[in-house]
Amino acid sequence: MxxxxxxxxxxxxxxxxxxxxxxxxxxxxxxxxxxxxxxxxxxxxxxxxxxxxxxxxxxxxxxxxxxxxxxxxxxxxxxxxxxxxxxxxxxxxxxxxxxxxxxxxxxxxxxxxxxxxxxxxxxxxxxxxxxxxxxxxxxxxxxxxxxGFPAESEITYYDSAHTKVKEVLPKEFGKVNGQYMAFYEGGQLAAEGKYDNGVKVGRWIEYYQFRRQRKKITQYGRDRWTEEFEPYVISEWDDKGKITYERPKEKEVTEDDQ
Structure with missing residues (x-):
């Protein structure tokens, strides 16, 4: 009990x-x-x-x-x-x-x-x-x-302490997708552009190291589905900012030309 x-x-x-x-x-x-x-x-x-x-x-x-x-x-x-x-x-x-x-x-x-x-x-x-x-x-x-970077991005550095970014390769769900960036060792932007499922799209811009001065602009297709598109250079500049090349604008078709 x-x-x-x-x-x-x-x-x-x-x-x-x-x-x-x-x-x-x-x-x-x-x-x-x-x-x-x-x-x-x-x-x-x-x-x-x-x-x-x-x-x-x-x-x-x-x-x-x-x-x-x-x-x-x-x-x-x-x-x-x-x-x-x-x-x-x-x-x-x-x-x-x-x-x-x-x-x-x-x-x-x-x-x-x-x-x-x-x-x-x-x-x-x-x-x-x-x-x-x-x-x-x-x-x-x-x-x-x-x-500030897409979570899956592959980031490479100039130094072992990972303080100087060299390149940001954007990734989503394992695919190269989004804003790409490359930098000079001093931290200045060297190039930028976009990837669409591993394919370069839109305008890509290259820069000189100082004053964020443009070096070259290259045009790629609108998206990864754009077929038979040959990338072309739109403009180029020397390191003094003087334009050295500019792609001729396409002539607009008028009724008189038809």
Whole structure:
């Protein structure tokens, strides 16, 4: 009988330990929630929002920016920042760092209260998973970034410390796809263009090392499906900026020529 009684008694010690663990977990969750509003990836942030348009076309953007200015990665082609005076997000060249707020942390874009786009920034560069939706929250597009570069990109460097980028070969789902970039050892852009499933498409531009001076522009097909297209040079310049070649423009056909 004594054994039966002892087996039915609750283990108060275990319950106390579980209660303490639950309280600790709850406290940690609250701490993380507080930090999520004040920092991202360990860097202090400030919440911001913009609103423009009217009626059903009202657009609201909710996002966070760096509390203090930090220099974005010079190798990233598009750096995003918030202009507090104009109340707009921009990716234009930063001319006065004292008047801009670098995007950093979560971003959401709404129209008439419906979420249309969301993602994250890391010191001005797109980071992590970015998604776009329609009015019924149906996924329209998704991209994955790694601090400004397509997440699957193959990046080569000039140095073993991986501080000087040599080439960014964009990849998506194992295929060469997206914006390609090559750099000089000093960090200046040497060439850029786009790949469509391993095929060069559109205009590819080569640059001289300094002053971002153009060297050559080459035209490729519109997409990978464009058949029997021979790439051609549109323009070339010498290192003084003087044009040395310019492809003649095709003559427009008029009724008199027919």
């Amino acid at each position: 004594e054994n039966l009684v002892s087996e039915t008694l609750p283990d108060l010690g275990l319950k106390v330990k579980q209660f303490k663990k639950d309280q600790k977990d709850k406290s940690e969750r609250k701490k993380k929630q507080r930090l999520a509003r004040t920092e991202y990836e360990g860097i202090p942030i400030v919440e911001q929002y913009t609103k423009f348009g009217s009626g059903d076309r009202t657009i609201i953007e909710k996002f966070t920016v760096l509390k203090q200015y930090r220099q974005p990665n010079a190798y990233v082609r598009e750096t995003y920042w918030f202009d507090p005076k104009a109340q707009r997000i921009s990716s234009a060249l930063i001319k006065d760092k004292e008047k801009v707020m670098i995007m950093h942390g979560p971003y959401k874009r709404y129209q008439n209260g419906i979420l249309l786009e969301e993602g994250y920034y890391y010191v001005g560069a797109k980071d992590g998973r970015w998604e776009k939706y329609d009015a019924n929250y149906k996924l329209l597009d998704k991209q994955k970034w790694d601090r």
